[in-house]
Amino acid sequence: MNYTFDKFDFAVDILTLVCAPLTIFFNTIVLYIAFQHVDMKQRLNQRFVVSMTVADLVYGLVYMSTRLYINCIPRWLCGPYYMTLWTCQIASVVFLLCLNIDKYISIRYPLRYPSVVTDTFVNKQSNYKIIIVLQYIIVYCTLIICWSLILIYCLLSFYCGPVVYEDVLLNECSILMKPVYYTIMLLVFYVLPMLLSLMISAYIAWKATRRSKLYQQFTVTGPHLKYKRRTLRRMFFVFISTIWTSVTFLPYRIALTALYLCQAYSNADLKFDIYSALKDHREAEIGELQTAQFDHHMWYNETFFDSRLTHHIIKLLDAEDGKTCSTGITEITIHIFLCLLPLGSVGNPLITILTQNVYRIHFQAVWDSLKIMCNLKKRQSPNSVDNNTNNSNNNKSKSTETSKEMVLKSPQSMT
Numbered sequence: 001m002n003y004t005f006d007k008f009d010f011a012v013d014i015l016t017l018v019c020a021p022l023t024i025f026f027n028t029i030v031l032y033i034a035f036q037h038v039d040m041k042q043r044l045n046q047r048f049v050v051s052m053t054v055a056d057l058v059y060g061l062v063y064m065s066t067r068l069y070i071n072c073i074p075r076w077l078c079g080p081y082y083m084t085l086w087t088c089q090i091a092s093v094v095f096l097l098c099l100n101i102d103k104y105i106s107i108r109y110p111l112r113y114p115s116v117v118t119d120t121f122v123n124k125q126s127n128y129k130i131i132i133v134l135q136y137i138i139v140y141c142t143l144i145i146c147w148s149l150i151l152i153y154c155l156l157s158f159y160c161g162p163v164v165y166e167d168v169l170l171n172e173c174s175i176l177m178k179p180v181y182y183t184i185m186l187l188v189f190y191v192l193p194m195l196l197s198l199m200i201s202a203y204i205a206w207k208a209t210r211r212s213k214l215y216q217q218f219t220v221t222g223p224h225l226k227y228k229r230r231t232l233r234r235m236f237f238v239f240i241s242t243i244w245t246s247v248t249f250l251p252y253r254i255a256l257t258a259l260y261l262c263q264a265y266s267n268a269d270l271k272f273d274i275y276s277a278l279k280d281h282r283e284a285e286i287g288e289l290q291t292a293q294f295d296h297h298m299w300y301n302e303t304f305f306d307s308r309l310t311h312h313i314i315k316l317l318d319a320e321d322g323k324t325c326s327t328g329i330t331e332i333t334i335h336i337f338l339c340l341l342p343l344g345s346v347g348n349p350l351i352t353i354l355t356q357n358v359y360r361i362h363f364q365a366v367w368d369s370l371k372i373m374c375n376l377k378k379r380q381s382p383n384s385v386d387n388n389t390n391n392s393n394n395n396k397s398k399s400t401e402t403s404k405e406m407v408l409k410s411p412q413s414m415t
Contacts, residue, residue, distance in 0.1 A: 012338050013068045019342035023060030026349035027053050033362045045102045047143060049352060051095045056345045059088035064342055070173055078173035082163075083154040090150050090189045092348075096245055097193045098142060100200040103238045107207045153189075157181075183260040190253040194246055201242040208235055237355040244351055248344030252337035259334065262325035 030053045038046050063085045066073070073081055157163050163177050353359045 009335070012335065015339055016064050016067045016342045019346050020060050020064035023056060023064055023342070023345045023349075026346065026353070027057035027060065029363060029366060030349045030352050030359060031057065032366075033359050037362050038358055045099060047140075048095045048098045048102065051143060051147075052092050052099075053349060053352070055088040055091040055095070056348055058084065059092070060345055062088070064345065073173035075173065078175060079158045079163075081173060082175060083158055086154050086157070087150050090153075091147065093190060093193045093197075093245070093249070094146050094150065096242060097197045097200075098146070099238050100197045100204070100242060103204050103235055104200050107204050107235075157185075179260050179263055183257060186253055186257040186260070191250070191257060194250050194253075197242045198246055201239045204235055205239055237351065240355060241348065241351050244347050245344055248340040248347065252334065252341060255330070255334050255337055259325055259330060 031050065034040075034046060034050050034053070040046055062081065157177075163175050353363045
C-alpha cells in the first residue's frame with residue numbers, strides 16, 4: 001500500500017510541476033492586462049480580481065515550481081515557505097468571497113449600485129465624489145484588512161506554538177501541526193468561506209434567472225440593455241469562478257477536515273479508554289506504570305510486559321496511529337482530490353480571460369503579437385543565411401570587377 005501512495009505522491013508532484021509554468025504564464029498575462037487596459041477607477045471590484053491573481057501567481061512561483069524539490073529547502077526557509085503557501089491559498093478564497101459579496105450587493109440593491117456612475121455623475125457631482133471616496137475607502141480597507149489578517153494569522157501560527165518542526169529531519173523542510181488547530185484552520189479559513197461563496201453564487205444565479213424572465217416581458221433597449229448584458233457577464237464570471245474553485249479546492253479540504261475530526265474523536269475515546277483501564281487496575285501497578293519508561297510501542301518495565309493491561313493499552317496505542325480513520329480508501333481519495341488543486345490555479349486566470357471582454361480582447365491581441373514575433377523569427381533565420389550568401393557573392397563580384405579595372409588601367413599608365 002505504501003508503494004501505491006508513493007506513486008500517488010509522484011503523480012501529484014509531476015502534475016504540479018507541469019501546471020506551474022501554465023499558472024505563471026496565464027496569471028502574468030491577466031495582471032499585465034489589468035494594469036495596462038482595465039480602468040480600476042470605474043471598476044473597483046477588479047482589485048479583488050487582481051488580488052486573487054497575485055495570490056495564484058505567487059502560489060505558482062513559490063509552491064508549484066518547487067514541490068518536487070521540497071526536501072531540498074533548508075530549515076531556515078521552511079517557515080517563510082509554508083507561510084507564503086498558506087497566505088496565497090487563504091487570500092484566493094477570501095477575495096473570491098469578497099467578489100461574491102460585491103455581486104450580491106449589486107443584485108440586492110440594483111438601483112443604487114449602478115447609480116454611482118450614471119445619474120449621480122450627471123446631476124450631483126459633489127455627491128458623486130463623496131460616494132466614490134467611500135467606495136475607495138471600503139475597497140482599500142477590505143484589501144488591507146484581509147491581507148493583514150492573513151499575514152498575522154500565518155505569523156502567529158509559525159511562531160506561537162501551533163506549528164512545530166520535526167526534530168528527526170533536521171535538514172528537510174518538514175513541519176507538524178496540532179490536529180485541533182489545523183482542523184479549525186481548515187474549517188474557518190478554507191471550508192467556510194468557500195461554502196459562503198457557493199451560497200451567494202447560488203442566490204445570484206437564482207436572482208439573475210428570475211430577472212431575465214422578468215425582462216423578457218418588457219422591451220429593454222439602449223443603455224439599459226448594455227448594462228443588463230454587462231452585469232450578466234460579470235455575474236457569470238463570478239459564478240463560474242466560484243464553481244471551478246469549489247470543484248478543485250473544496251473536496252480535498254473537506255476530506256482532510258473529516259480525517260482530522262475523525263482522528264481527534266478517536267484520540268478522545270482512546271484517552272478515555274486508557275484512563276478507565278488504569279483506574280480499574282491495581283493501585284500498585286498504576287504507580288509502577290507511571291514510573292515506567294516506554295516509547296509508544298516499547299515497554300521497558302518487564303513486570304508489566306506480559307500483563308493483560310499492557311496488551312490492552314498497546315492495542316489502544318496502535319489505534320492512535322490513525323488506523324481507525326486513515327484507511328487505504330481514505331488515503332487514495334485524499335490523493336485524488338489533491339491532484340485537483342494545481343488544476344484550480346491554472347483554471348482561474350483562464351476563466352477570467354474567457355468570461356470578461358477586456359481580458360479576452362487584449363489576450364487575443366497579445367497572442368497574435370506573440371505569433372507574429374515567432375513567424376518573423378522563423379522568416380529571418382533562412383533570410384539571414386540567404387543575405388549572407390548574397391553579400392559574399394556581391395563582394396566577390398566587386399573584387400573581380402576592381403581587378404579587371406586595374407588590369408585595363410595599367411597599360412594606359414605605361415604609355
